[in-house]
Amino acid sequence: DIQMTQSPASLSASLGETVSIECLASEGISNSLAWYQQKPGKSPQLLIYGASSLQDGVPSRFSGSGSGTQYSLKISGMQPEDEGVYYCQQGYKYPWTFGGGTKLELK
Amino acid sequence: QVTLKESGPGILQPSQTLSLTCSFSGFSLSTSGICVSWIRQPSGKGLEWLATICWEDSKGYNPSLKNRLTISKDTSNNQAFLKITSVDTADTAIYYCARTATVVKGWYFDFWGPGTMVTVSS
Numbered sequence: 001d002i003q004m005t006q007s008p009a010s011l012s013a014s015l016g017e018t019v020s021i022e023c024l025a026s027e028g029i030s031n032s033l034a035w036y037q038q039k040p041g042k043s044p045q046l047l048i049y050g051a052s053s054l055q056d057g058v059p060s061r062f063s064g065s066g067s068g069t070q071y072s073l074k075i076s077g078m079q080p081e082d083e084g085v086y087y088c089q090q091g092y093k094y095p096w097t098f099g100g101g102t103k104l105e106l107k
Numbered sequence: 108q109v110t111l112k113e114s115g116p117g118i119l120q121p122s123q124t125l126s127l128t129c130s131f132s133g134f135s136l137s138t139s140g141i142c143v144s145w146i147r148q149p150s151g152k153g154l155e156w157l158a159t160i161c162w163e164d165s166k167g168y169n170p171s172l173k174n175r176l177t178i179s180k181d182t183s184n185n186q187a188f189l190k191i192t193s194v195d196t197a198d199t200a201i202y203y204c205a206r207t208a209t210v211v212k213g214w215y216f217d218f219w220g221p222g223t224m225v226t227v228s229s
Contacts, residue, residue, distance in 0.1 A: 001170075032213025043203055043219040044154065050211030087154055091213030095169045098154040
């Protein structure tokens with residue numbers, strides 16, 4: 001199985017601050033990487049797919065980058081509604097796997 | 108508008124079989140490149156992919172659950188199903204179904220249902 005390791009496990013950001021979350025795959029996944037946001041009591045929502053493509057309706061302050069085994073999600077200007085848990089997921093090969101999550105809070 | 112909704116028994120006893128239904132609208136499981144997946148999340152924990160069924164009836168299963176999973180579909184009624192045999196307390200979780208599609212590169216869960224809570228308890 002491909003292991004997905006996210007860092008940090010949690011972070012706190014001020015309003016307007018730029019935030020980065022990292023995701024490391026245990027082997028190359030050829031940009032087959034997605035990011036999801038989950039708010040308390042809600043189902044996850046797709047933010048980024050193909051490592052860097054923005055899902056329809058997602059604010060442009062979210063961006064994704066990376067290649068090979070290393071990927072990152074950036075939020076350019078933290079907003080209160082960005083609080084939640086963020087997960088990466090590899091869609092390269094079965095079994096599809098998720099990172100352990102990063103809890104983002106507003107400072 | 109794509110929507111999905113899960114339904115299940117709510118509570119069941121250890122060793123029983125869990126049967127889940129995903130009812131969806133706004134897309135068809137006969138469309139090339141479209142699949143439906145099941146994903147679960149124990150309370151306060153992360154996400155675990157369980158199984159996927161696709162338009163051409165191919166299926167994928169998480170090997171960590173060995174042979175306990177069976178996924179199926181009813182294309183004409185826009186439903187997908189998941190059965191998990193021999194449940195125990197470790198299967199207590201919120202179960203989500205999600206539309207799954209291949210875009211650019213890879214496979215992703217682009218629309219999710221609200222989830223259904225399943226508790227395994229004696």
